[in-house]
Amino acid sequence: MRLRILATTDLHMNILPYDYHADRSVSGWGLSRTAQLIDAARGEAANVILVDNGDCLYGSALGERLPDVGSDPVHPMIRAMNHLNYDAMNLGNHDFDQGRDAVLRSIRGADFPVLTANADLPKDAGIAPYVLLRRQVEDDHGGVQVLTIGVIGFLPPNSLHQAQIDTRDILDTALRYVPQMKAEGADVIIALAHSGLGDTAHSADMENVLHPLSTIPGIDALVGGHTHQVFPAEGAEDDGFLNGIPTVMPGFWGSHLGVIDLSMTRLDGQWSVCSGAASLRAVSDDPCCEAPENNTIEALFSDLHNSTRAAMQARVGETVRPLNNYFTLVGADSATRLVQHAMLDHARLCKDALGLPDLPLLAASAAFKSGGFGGPDYYTALGAGTLTQRSLADLYMFPNSFALVKVTGAFLRDWLERSCSIFNRVLPGQKAVQLKDDGVPGYIHESILGLTYQVDLTQPSRFSPAGALRSATAGRIRALCHEGRPVRDEDQFLLATTDYRVLGGGNYPLPVAEDILPVAPIEIRELLMDYVANQDCIAVEASPIWQFVPVDGASVWFRSSPQGREVVQEYPWLRLNELTACDARGFTCYELPL
Structure with a gap:
C-alpha cells in the first residue's frame, strides 16, 4: 500500500x-x-x-x-x-x-x-x-x-x-x-x-x-x-x-x-x-x-x-530620501535604520516614563526581506515622498513586540558575533568568496544603531550559522565603539529589541530575566507608525554602522536585486563591481573588494 x-x-x-x-x-x-x-x-x-x-x-x-x-x-x-x-x-x-x-x-x-x-x-x-x-x-x-x-x-x-x-x-x-x-x-x-x-x-x-x-x-x-x-x-x-x-x-x-x-x-x-x-x-x-x-x-x-488594499493606501508620513535594504548584508540599509530610529524613540519614552537607569540607548533590528528564497524582488524599497500603511508594513512585516533589556558590553559583543556568524571566512588573497551560503537566511543578521564596529572575516566565527557555539574565544567584531569610545565588557547599555530576540529567537544570546525591563506591550509596527506620524518629514542618514575589516587582496560576492544598481549611489562608501547582471534566479551578483 x-x-x-x-x-x-x-x-x-x-x-x-x-x-x-x-x-x-x-x-x-x-x-x-x-x-x-x-x-x-x-x-x-x-x-x-x-x-x-x-x-x-x-x-x-x-x-x-x-x-x-x-x-x-x-x-x-x-x-x-x-x-x-x-x-x-x-x-x-x-x-x-x-x-x-x-x-x-x-x-x-x-x-x-x-x-x-x-x-x-x-x-x-x-x-x-x-x-x-x-x-x-x-x-x-x-x-x-x-x-x-x-x-x-x-x-x-x-x-x-x-x-x-x-x-x-x-x-x-x-x-x-x-x-x-x-x-x-x-x-x-x-x-x-x-x-x-x-x-x-x-x-x-x-x-x-x-x-x-x-x-x-x-x-x-x-x-x-x-x-x-x-x-x-x-x-x-x-x-x-x-x-x-x-x-x-x-x-x-x-x-x-x-x-x-x-x-x-x-x-x-x-x-x-x-x-x-x-x-x-x-x-x-x-x-x-x-x-x-x-x-x-x-x-x-x-x-x-x-x-x-484600500486600507494599505492610507497616508502616515513623508520621507525625504528613498529607503531600501538591497545592500543590508554589506552594511548599507536605510530601511532598517528607520525602524531602529523608531525603536530608539520609543525606548526614550519608556526610559523617561519608568525612571529607568540613565544608560546609553541602542536599538537592534534586522532586514526581514533580504532576497534569499524570496527571490530578487524580496527586498524593501520605498521611494522618497509619501509613506503609507503599506510602506510601514513593508518595513516591518511581523507582529513582534518591543522589548527593552539592560545589557553589558560583553553581551553586545556576543550579540554581534551571533549576527555576523552567517558570513563565510575569507583569507588574504582570496577573490570572490561567497559572502554567505545560499541556505543561510539573511534575516538572522542584525545591526545595532548607536554603536560602530568592524567585522573581520579573516577570523573564524564564534557561532555556527545556525547559532551553535563553536568557540568561546573566537571573534570577528573589531573596534566596537559607542560615540567614538571603545566599549568595555563591563559597560552597561539599554538595548531596544523584540520579544522574539530576548526569548532566544534565531539562537541569539539570552539575557537574564531580571535584565528584561517591564515595558508596556506594543508591536514594533505600531511604534513605527507613531514615530513616522509624529515627524514632520523623515530624513534617515545612511552612514554605515559597521563595515568589513580590509583584507589584503581579497573580495566577497553576494546576490541582490537588479534594482540595487539604481540606488547604490546612496551608499558612496561601497565599492561594488557587478559580476552577473542576472543569474539563473534573477539576482544580480555583486563583488565587494575587502
Whole structure:
C-alpha cells in the first residue's frame, strides 16, 4: 500500500497571490496557487492526506484586516484550509502573536484537528498533542484496508512567553508521545515540527531540531518549517532524507508543496513503512500558476482582498530620501535604520516614563526581506515622498513586540558575533568568496544603531550559522565603539529589541530575566507608525554602522536585486563591481573588494 503526504508550512496568511506591500500580483506564492499543486498531486495517488505545519494565521497585511467575529466566525485561513480539505494542522509560534484567546477563537471553525504537543494549553482548548486518523485506503491490489495514521505537532520551545504559555523540549515530548501513539495503534507516524534543520547534536529546548528529531524511533515522516527554508533543495546533494527519514521543508507563504510518498507492507496484521521518498514542488516553476483556471479561493476572499488594499493606501508620513535594504548584508540599509530610529524613540519614552537607569540607548533590528528564497524582488524599497500603511508594513512585516533589556558590553559583543556568524571566512588573497551560503537566511543578521564596529572575516566565527557555539574565544567584531569610545565588557547599555530576540529567537544570546525591563506591550509596527506620524518629514542618514575589516587582496560576492544598481549611489562608501547582471534566479551578483 502507498500513502502520499502533502504538506504546507509558514503560510503567514498569504491566501492570495498578492504582495500588499508592493500592491501587485505575484506568481511565486499564495495558497490559491499552491492549491493547484495540491489538486495535481492528489490526482496522482490513491491515498493522500494534506497537512499544514504552522504559522498560518498571521503575518501578512491580509491578516490585519480580519472581519468582525460576528459577521464571519471562521478565520479566513481556516476557511481556506477547510475548502481544501486539510486533514490536520500544527500550530507555530507566530500563530500566538495575538495571544492565546485569539488562537482559540481562530481554530473553532476548523473541520480538521489542530495540534501541538509541547505547549501547555487548556484541555478544553480544542488543541491535541496528536491525532490518530483512521482512513480507508486502497492497497496495490485494489482492496480496501484500514490504516491508522498518527500525526503529532511541535512548535519552538520558549517561543510563547508573550502569550504566557509554557513549552517543553521537542525531543523530550516526542519520546513521551511517539511510543504512546504506537501503543494506541498508529501504523505510521508523521511528525509536524515547526522547526528548522539545526545542528545534529541535541541541546535542551533547541529551537531548530529536525536533525536530532529524525533519530526518534517510530517517526516515519517529518515535515519541518519555521526558518522559511526549503528541503530538499533543488540541485543540492541531499536526497530528502534525515537519518533515513523522508523529510520536507516546503518554504514559506505557499511557495512550495511538500510531497512525501511512503510504501508500506503488512506483516502479521501490522502495517509498516518499507521505503519512502520526499520532494518539493515549487509554485513559481509550475506553468499553470501563471493563470489559474480554478479561482474559487480568490472568489471567496475578494471582499477581504479589496478592503485590505484600500486600507494599505492610507497616508502616515513623508520621507525625504528613498529607503531600501538591497545592500543590508554589506552594511548599507536605510530601511532598517528607520525602524531602529523608531525603536530608539520609543525606548526614550519608556526610559523617561519608568525612571529607568540613565544608560546609553541602542536599538537592534534586522532586514526581514533580504532576497534569499524570496527571490530578487524580496527586498524593501520605498521611494522618497509619501509613506503609507503599506510602506510601514513593508518595513516591518511581523507582529513582534518591543522589548527593552539592560545589557553589558560583553553581551553586545556576543550579540554581534551571533549576527555576523552567517558570513563565510575569507583569507588574504582570496577573490570572490561567497559572502554567505545560499541556505543561510539573511534575516538572522542584525545591526545595532548607536554603536560602530568592524567585522573581520579573516577570523573564524564564534557561532555556527545556525547559532551553535563553536568557540568561546573566537571573534570577528573589531573596534566596537559607542560615540567614538571603545566599549568595555563591563559597560552597561539599554538595548531596544523584540520579544522574539530576548526569548532566544534565531539562537541569539539570552539575557537574564531580571535584565528584561517591564515595558508596556506594543508591536514594533505600531511604534513605527507613531514615530513616522509624529515627524514632520523623515530624513534617515545612511552612514554605515559597521563595515568589513580590509583584507589584503581579497573580495566577497553576494546576490541582490537588479534594482540595487539604481540606488547604490546612496551608499558612496561601497565599492561594488557587478559580476552577473542576472543569474539563473534573477539576482544580480555583486563583488565587494575587502
